[in-house]
Amino acid sequence: MPLVNMKTLLADAQKGNYAVGSFSVANLEMILGVVKAAEETRSPIILQIAEVRLNHSPLAIIGPAMLAAAKNATVPVAVHLDHGTTIECIGQALRLGFTSVMFDGSHLSVEENIAKTKEVVALAKGYGAAVEAEIGCVGGSEDGSVDIAMRCTSPDQAKIFSERTGVDALAIAIGNAHGFYKDAPELRFDILDKVHSSVDVPLVLHGGTGIEPEDFIRCHQNGIKKINIATATFAAAEGKAREGYEKGTIKGYYDLHQAEIAGAYENAKKHMEIFYSVGKAE
Numbered sequence: 001m002p003l004v005n006m007k008t009l010l011a012d013a014q015k016g017n018y019a020v021g022s023f024s025v026a027n028l029e030m031i032l033g034v035v036k037a038a039e040e041t042r043s044p045i046i047l048q049i050a051e052v053r054l055n056h057s058p059l060a061i062i063g064p065a066m067l068a069a070a071k072n073a074t075v076p077v078a079v080h081l082d083h084g085t086t087i088e089c090i091g092q093a094l095r096l097g098f099t100s101v102m103f104d105g106s107h108l109s110v111e112e113n114i115a116k117t118k119e120v121v122a123l124a125k126g127y128g129a130a131v132e133a134e135i136g137c138v139g140g141s142e143d144g145s146v147d148i149a150m151r152c153t154s155p156d157q158a159k160i161f162s163e164r165t166g167v168d169a170l171a172i173a174i175g176n177a178h179g180f181y182k183d184a185p186e187l188r189f190d191i192l193d194k195v196h197s198s199v200d201v202p203l204v205l206h207g208g209t210g211i212e213p214e215d216f217i218r219c220h221q222n223g224i225k226k227i228n229i230a231t232a233t234f235a236a237a238e239g240k241a242r243e244g245y246e247k248g249t250i251k252g253y254y255d256l257h258q259a260e261i262a263g264a265y266e267n268a269k270k271h272m273e274i275f276y277s278v279g280k281a282e
C-alpha cells in the first residue's frame with residue numbers, strides 16, 4: 001500500500017463515517033510503533049511532525065524516515081507537516097514529498113490568514129499535495145512553549161474561509177487545546193454542528209490528548225475526519241520507558257528502544273479503535 005494523499009484518506013473517512021488518526025512522531029521508535037498499530041488494526045493513518053519540533057528532529061532526516069515508513073507500510077499512510085508557519089519550511093516538506101502540509105495562520109487577522117493560506121494552496125498544488133489550515137484558534141501551542149488563548153471558530157468565518165481558500169481540510173477551535181488539559185475540556189458541539197452543516201471540507205480536531213472517548217466519537221460522527229494526537233504519543237513512549245526502568249526490565253539501549261515502540265503502539269491502537277478507523281484500510 002503506497003504513500004497516499006491526505007485528501008483521499010479524508011474523503012474515504014467522510015464516506016465511511018470515521019476519523020483518521022494523525023499521530024505526531026519525533027523519532028524512529030514512534031514511527032515504528034504507530035505504523036505497527038495501523039498495520040495490525042488495518043487502519044489508514046497520517047504521520048505528522050510540527051515545524052516547532054524540528055529543532056529536535058530535523059526535517060531533512062526525520063522527513064525521509066516518515067516517507068519511507070509510509071511507502072513500506074501495508075496500509076495507506078499520508079505524511080503531513082503540522083503547524084507550518086513559514087513558507088521555507090512548508091516548501092522543504094513539499095520538496096521532500098510530504099503529501100500534505102498545514103499552514104497555521106490562526107494568529108493572523110482573517111484576511112491575512114486567507115491571503116497566506118491561498119499562497120500555500122497554490123504552492124502545494126504544484127506538488128499535488130493537500131493543505132490544512134486553521135480558522136479560530138486552538139488553545140496553547142503544539143509544544144506547550146506559548147500559552148495561546150483558545151478562540152472558538154465562528155461558523156460564518158469557517159464557511160467564508162473554506163470557500164475563499166480552497167483548503168482540503170479545516171482545523172477548528174471548539175474548546176480544544178494542545179497538551180494536557182488542566183480541567184476536562186467542554187467541547188462546543190453547538191459550534192461543531194453549525195460548522196459541519198455549512199462547510200463541506202473535512203474538519204480537523206487538534207489537541208486530541210485528554211479528550212474523552214465519547215467526545216471523540218461525537219466529533220467524528222459530526223464532521224471531524226482528522227484527529228491530531230501528539231502529547232499522548234510522547235507521554236506513552238516516555239512512560240513505557242520509565243516503567244521499564246522502574247521494573248528493571250530495561251537493561252540496555254535496545255530494551256529502551258522496544259519500550260518506546262510499545263508505548264507509541266499502544267497509544268495509537270487505542271485511538272484507532274475510538275476513531276472507528278479499524279479495518280478501514282481495506
Ligand code: 13P
Nearest residue numbers: 179206207209228230231
Ligand atoms: P495534543 O498534543 O494535545 O495531542 O495535540 C496534538 C495536536 O493538535 C498537534 O497539532
